[in-house]
Amino acid sequence: MKILEASQLADLDSYSCKEQNISSWELMERAAGLAYEEIKTRLNSATQQIKVLAGPGNNGGDGLAIAYFLAQDGWDVDVFLVNFTSSRSPDNQKNLVRLKNQAKSNIRELTEDSELPEFTSEDLVIDAIFGVGLNRSMPEFVQKLARKHNGSASQCICIDVPSGMYLDQSPGEDEAVFQSDLILTFQTPKLPFYLPDYSGVVGEVKIIDIGLSQKRLSEISSELNLVDLSLAKKLYRPRPRFSHKGTYGHAVLIGGSELMLGSVILSSKSCMHSGVGKTSVLMPSRGHSALIQHLPEAMLVENASEDFISDQDLGFNADAIGIGIGIGTSEAALSALGAWLEKADCPLVIDADALNLIAEHITLKDKKRLRTLDGQVPKKSILTPHPGELRRLVGSWKDDFEKLNLIKDFSKQFDVIVLAKDAYSLCVYQDQVFVNSTGNSGMATAGSGDVLTGLLTGLLAQGYSSLNAAVLGMFLHGLAGDLAAEEMSEESLTASDIIRYFGDSFSKLKA
Ligand SMILES: NC(=O)C1=CN([C@@H]2O[C@H](COP(=O)(O)OP(=O)(O)OC[C@H]3O[C@@H](n4cnc5c(N)ncnc54)[C@H](OP(=O)(O)O)[C@@H]3O)[C@@H](O)[C@H]2O)[C@@H](O)CC1
Ligand SMILES: [K+]
Structure with missing residues (x-):
């Protein structure tokens, strides 16, 4: 199975939308829907308060869609908008409006000056702050949030990648990365999941096939491969x-x-x-x-x-x-x-x-x-x-x-x-x-x-x-x-x- 870089993933993403004649929002809806189906199988009556941490990019857009699906199904969801910038991706914005209109979940904003939420063993945290778009150190308050979460007994499902993980470099010595119990990653495996430097934050990994173009995937030359049974x-x-x-x-x-x-x-x-x-x-x-x-x-x-x-x-x-x-x-x-x-x-x-x-x-x-x-x-x-x-x-x-x-x-x-x-x-x-x-x-x-x-x-x-x-x-x-x-x-x-x-x-x- 090919392992792609961030730029190759973006290419695959946009090619697939054109090939399948769907909008990027529809692709996000598909990806988040499949992630939600997987999350649902892991919820039980004893579950817990669900806390969704959503950034302003497309990873956050996934998180907001998942929060919406959870709330539609009657789960108790607290949504934290981790606003490290005031600009929001269009698909994220669309999902935020839908979530607010639904009025079934509690939405709170987190910025540098906010008091950070508590995490307990009762909590299931869904981390959708940063995905494969991370290209520099997470802002300090987001790192504090990660450290606070990592120090708690809560469970964590990371969407696509744990926030704080880079696809092409190891974290700096003092950089925090969300510790995952489960990573729901889209379409292709990501290299850091298999490297010792990230071993402390990577839990179970589930690769979700979100139906991206197989034609394009076969055309993209990747020198990085995960050796699985089919290979x-x-x-x-x-x-x-x-x-x-x-x-x-x-x-x-x-x-x-x-x-x-x-x-x-x-x-x-x-x-x-x-x-x-x-x-x-x-x-x-x-x-x-x-x-x-x-x-x-x-x-x-x-x-x-x-x-x-x-x-x-x-x-x-x-x-x-x-x-x-x-x-x-x-x-x-x-x-x-x-x-x-x-x-x-x-x-x-x-x-x-x-x-x-x-x-x-x-x-x-x-x-x-x-x-x-x-x-x-x-x-x-x-x-x-x-x-x-x-x-x-x-x-x-x-x-x-x-x-x-x-x-x-x-x-x-x-x-x-x-x-x-x-x-x-x-x-x-x-x-x-x-x-x-x-x-x-x-x-x-x-x-x-x-x-x-x-x-x-x-x-x-x-x-x-x-x-x-x-x-x-x-x-x-x-x-x-x-x-x-x-x-x-x-x-x-x-x-x-x-x-x-x-x-x-x-x-x-x-x-
Ligand atoms: N692959 C697929 O097919 C699909 C992918 N999908 C989802 O999209 C996710 C990728 O989304 P994304 O490109 O919007 O990036 P994301 O990680 O949300 O970051 C947002 C922005 O933050 C910025 N930024 C970076 N570092 C920063 C920092 N330290 N401090 C502050 N800002 C920083 C940077 O923008 P910049 O500031 O560099 O312009 C970046 O663009 C992917 O992981 C998956 O969950 C699915 O929805 C659909 C199918
Ligand atoms: K994430």
Whole structure:
């Protein structure tokens, strides 16, 4: 699903009105009506006083329409006109006149000098002060209102976006943003919903299809996408009926060191469950019997060292290699990694200690960093850093938007795919950004990343392009975690459980 910028949304909005021969007010009426239908399902007899906070722009126009519908249905509604300016958008004005004529709701004006309303646990607050039009800090009294609301126990439904949220930047340190329990957003998801800087204010998100032009939406080029089931289905390639294990590729996992042998076993198991034809494992020889015991389907590659990975020749052509899991940062690991990066002639997934070694190497070589990394990491490799590894690779960032730009620059410089793991992982290739919609906090557990690496390596070996393998693998991994958590709760989830749900996860793609 495309994620649009404010200017693209405005374009889509006006195009749709022309295409459908409706006024902007009629579109607002449709959007507010659908939002109201959703709100209605969440009201019950115990509800509460409803407080609608409406700004003077079109977001406020939505709020005033919702207040009207609520009052028509007999709900008790207090409307606060948050008048940070005296000019009102025409559609907002029209809705205000209608609301006043209805005379069923209490309307109060809030300006800089007003006493702010109290919010209690009985209140359902509908925040319609600012929408996607916010382009500078909210006026101070609106920020005070947000802080007062956030400090209360009231419930909050934000219309389109929480007031105070920017589409293209993080909030300043002292800037207040309304904390939402639910966001009813129109037509397309908004990027900040998925970024850590806004995590404290984003509750449940419901995307409401308000019938904007699909034709225009398909024409608008967006490099930002939310990876949902329908996008994942497009990437998935069904297995041909007439096939054999050679059809699905030969993957190799290279990992492990003296005290870290389990991770590469886990990763190999994950790879084996990804649909791949064959999985071979190159690991310290002291782990060989454990591997065979836990994963008899896997094949071992001879390894010269008991404790570290080596650069032993495979003796066959690998279709994909996953490298780095548990290799440690010793000289032996560094030298084997260097050799593998040099000689690999298939796509790679690079994870964990391999990323740390690469990052360290970059720093040590200082000025030669570009050439060194460029020469050693094969193009179109998938790098899967967690936030700490990412920082070591691309440097520090002051907010999520700067982080995204750093990742894009890095991806362009080295022609690699960066899968930055987080609550909502981001897969970045040059200027293209794919935001994952699956996954849960139960997956923040040891081995979860190893499972992802195995899955990505398996998909690569099956012939998926590096970008498609990264995007599809990221989605499937999160979905398996979600399905596992549904059954067994986030708390008890382990990395092995994620693998057990790969099957259900693939089934969703075929449904
Ligand atoms: N997408 C769709 O299809 C549909 C969208 N709809 C709704 O429209 C909403 C967008 O409405 P909107 O463009 O009128 O902007 P909104 O957020 O109400 O702000 C109002 C104005 O405030 C101003 N301003 C900005 N920052 C400021 C500040 N710090 N302090 C003071 N002023 C500030 C700025 O004007 P400026 O002063 O910059 O000229 C801005 O224009 C959208 O979120 C959705 O709810 C639906 O109705 C129909 C379908
Ligand atoms: K809002």
